[in-house]
Amino acid sequence: MTHPILGLHHVTATVDDAQDDLDFCIDLLGLRLVKKTVNFDNHHVYHFYYGDEQGTPGTLWTTFPYKGKGVPVGEHGAGQIVATSFSVPAGSLPFWRTRLESRGAQVVTGRARFSDQCLALRDPSGLVFELIEAAEDQRTGWQSTIGPEAAIRGLHSVSMVVRTPGPTVEFMTSVLGFEVVAEADGRIRMGVGGRGAGHLIDVLHDERATPAKNGLGTVHHVAMAIDSEDQQLQLRQDLLDREWKVTEVRDRQYFKSIYFREPGGVLFEVATLRPGFAVDEPLRSLGRDLKLPPWEEPHRTDIEAGLPDITYA
């Protein structure tokens, strides 16, 4: 039995400095901050959500800025997402290269894969981002300072590293409904709910890869989208029936989530589409105020006092 996974929902990373993260994601990449909240598992750390105007699932990049909290720098390796790729319009990479280089970002031509044109860069924490031209992507993205000819349209894909691809591909296919879209050079492209941007996970396989370590500058997990809470519960039950470890359903305020690891060790989340980011503030002012879930609201004064100062437009 497979489950109706719709595509990617969000990607979440541990980063270093909150202000650097805001500057990078808003000013440089042109993403919209669609929610400023706290880590629900540690309310002295921000949780930033970036995306398109509404924070549509499939456009979301989210960060926990852990500077000064004793979290070591992480190590990239097996059992981890090692690159997060965003979809940009065909022909826009020269614009991006000029923009990124003029602002001091370290840009390299991305590792070629299939027919994709790709630029790669690192964020201030050392995370690897890629911009991939996807002519067929019809999403509009957030157009604040960057026009429609170049604005990021949402997530394109993530690349994860495993040592042995067989069990991972089997799990993603038989449980989550992925299909193998393409394969080349140690890279197996898996698609779910579609075969284009926003629906893809590239499984990189390398028997000699050293195990990843979570920490600053590493992706924590990738989330896939599912339409309803009922479907999420069915998936959860199916995982339990397979004697697979899965968390209880967690209320993330803007969606509900379950978490489990695929056989290669990468942390997967499956999140619902609703209620979305306009549930606690108007669409026009998303990201302006610190929003807390009801169970954290009584601690607001303490929480605000413990968070770093930040500014952003």
Ligand code: ZN
């Ligand atoms: Zn998540």
